Amino acid sequence: MTPAVAAPVLGGPALPQRRSLVTALPGPRSQEILDRKAAAVASGVGHTVPIAAVAAGGGVVVDADGNSLIDLGSGIAVTTVGNAHPAVVAAVQEQVARFTHTCFMISPYEEYIAVAEALNRLTPGDHAKKSALFNSGAEAVENAVKIARKATGRQAVVAFDHAYHGRTNLTMALTAKSMPYKSGFGPFASEVYRAPLSYPYRDGLTGSDAAARAISLIEKQIGADNLAAVLIEPIQGEGGFIVPADGFLPGLADWCRENGVVFIADEVQTGFARTGAMFASELFGVVPDLITTAKGIAGGLPLAAVTGRADLMDAAHTGGLGGTYGGNPLACAAALAAIEAYESEDLPARARALGDILGERLRALAAADPRIGDVRGRGAMIAAEFVDPATGAPDAALTSAVAKACLAEGVIVLTCGTYGNVIRFLPPLAIDDDLLREGLEVVASALAGV
Template sequence: MALLDTDAPALPLGGPGLPQERRLITDLPGPRSAEILARKADAVPAGVGHTVPVAAVAAGGGIVVDADGNSLIDLGSGIAVTTVGNAHPKIAAAVAAQAAQFTHTCFMISPYESYIAVAEALNRLTPGDFAKKSALFNSGAEAVENAIKIARKHTGRQAVVAFDHGYHGRTNLTMALTAKSMPYKSGFGPFAPEVYRAPMSYPFRDGLAGSEAAARAILQIEKQIGADNLAAIIIEPIQGEGGFVVPADGFLPALSEWCTANGVVFIADEVQTGFARTGHMFASEIFGVEPDLITTAKGIAGGLPLAAVTGRAEVMDASHAGGLGGTYGGNPIACAAALAAIDVFENDGVIERAQQIGRLLSDRLRAMQAADPRIGDVRGHGAMIAAEFVDPQTNAPDAALTAAVAKAAIAQGVIVLTCGTYGNVIRFLPPLSIGDELLNEGIDIIAAALAAS
């Protein structure tokens, strides 16, 4: 059998030239997608699941096209990856040009300028007016692992604190840092030691001011671990998989100040929040914090696998030569894509577009909330907005309603993702290339699904 079906219809071109309209010509999945998904079931482990029952063949703007010619509204961006839009012309051109030059040498063997240029850009763009250095890796989880390694080497300590509802990856160490058991941790232990958990600021559920929530977390850290044993705390400035939880004002600065006073490395995991997603280049800017280390991935390279740890030069330099790296880390094609994506972030108005999308989403969702008390909370920044669904009588999480709304929306051709420790949050992560008309249509369909549930 051929690796790809050469008898299949010619694939449409992706990118911004793709017609920007929702179109369903079959039920989902259509026959061609169903055939491909059957092959998936035979060839790919059951543990590699999928949310939307289609096989994608093209994408661009705010649209994903499947193998049957259906066009779906994309409100997920591949989990915040295609922030500048799928198949962006600048990125596609940069990838093609680099692939024609060379595809790999391994930066640890024969260094190349594009890796250094990405590091220079990250050192310049990340929060903090101090000397910085960056190391490049392949995925967000790999960046988090290396940030922990660097912090431990710098401090000579071992303990690490993560937070309730946090998500940091699927490797052994990052599973230990991640709070949610199913589907990320269950049955996969034992996990890496010396990882502890502190309470997160979750205003909708705890009602605490930022200073109160920080005092609660710091007291627990001091009494259960001890500052002298602690290498780092790691936190998402706005939690992703945990439910787009936005901490109360003052929470993150108080933690950062405590870390500085106690020689603890403050790590901001901006894998999902970074690169214009929140209407700022990095979400740490919203809260006025300057992390010692910051981890990035997802939107950094327009869809190619790349991640980074950026931070204070004296912390980043703690490792011995050869202690950091990896065969593919900072692959030249991914670096070319990242440089093109950074150009778009800085010069093409996407940060302003994220702010516009945030206002549209927030206004629409809050209007829905005013009419339906099952939407308990609407929160987020920029193009990273969430609605939390609850039982209006008890405020208890309503995961069943959330799943039903998402399933109905997907059946109507709208790609939406759920999240949250309790499975009761729908998250909105549209590409910043989506138009208002498509975005409003997507929300209309979700509103209809909620009304019918």
């Protein structure tokens, strides 16, 4: 018997842009759906917000009970262009009526090629580039490592403290945080090494000094001749929105170039206007050899890519890259519409404007409350780190309490950080200013009330 489903609610920007709670969370209908989840879905698949979503758009998510929540998470930086963006919806509807799949490796189609052309044009650097499309950020990272190893004939890969690169076997090895991402899932892929990151709030180093520290460790413990790639998020995501000190990324990139090491920028979370530039690498004056993208690329549909120097991208033999669903035509249609929106609506500028609102309010909170140790980020990718004001030690309990209090009042915020003591703000770029300010006032009240 087919289970009863609530009547559909139209989403997208037509949704009323307001916070409205008609029940406590979860409401009875959401609770019913969450009970079914508990019975049917593996318990390892958790959830953060105690609702069942039925519609989303602009800056809100609506649940099965009619509650409307302010969305400051964007599905973890996925619906950057706005949930159910009209152009994305129209492009997917048109494409799904024509064909849904052929497998690009069987019979190619123009949409995949057009996405590759757009990525080759948009990503940093004016050198010749090529792209390959996949389904998820983890797949993109794995394939970037494959390409680097094939191109260099070397095996070792360096990732950094606090890094997050995915949940597959290789990307678990690249990810720094054990729980919940790695604990009990080993053994992991070999020839993966870790270097110290630039973390200005915690290490106090200049960018050049932090780069020298990392390079010294790499040279001593691995050796440049054995190293295929250095992989880094220009601004770390799950690790705590850590922004490296100026000079750190250029120092690493220069060393890689001098030693024939592939410099890979993981822009899965930072890419596509999120940081106020189309790609965060631009903010630091870095041109990666390879860049991985996903999340915001296709307005919510699953798509990922590796883009980079044509000579590196062509190193893999025919058949060595691909996948049954990689570059699915629906996702490609969505990506082309989303990319058009990023450019025609000047969404990098919109991210910078939202970042001004976020930064101003959060810095004011930090000035009045020493439990906020640091406010950092770029564009619409801003975070607050919560600490014990007496010691500076991470305060995960406070962070969790603030996030739960926000959710109870109808504002979706996400936590992150190696120590679980960071709240990250990732509003959709379609959110209006007043709604964002309202959400931040809820955060302020939650902090004051904890």
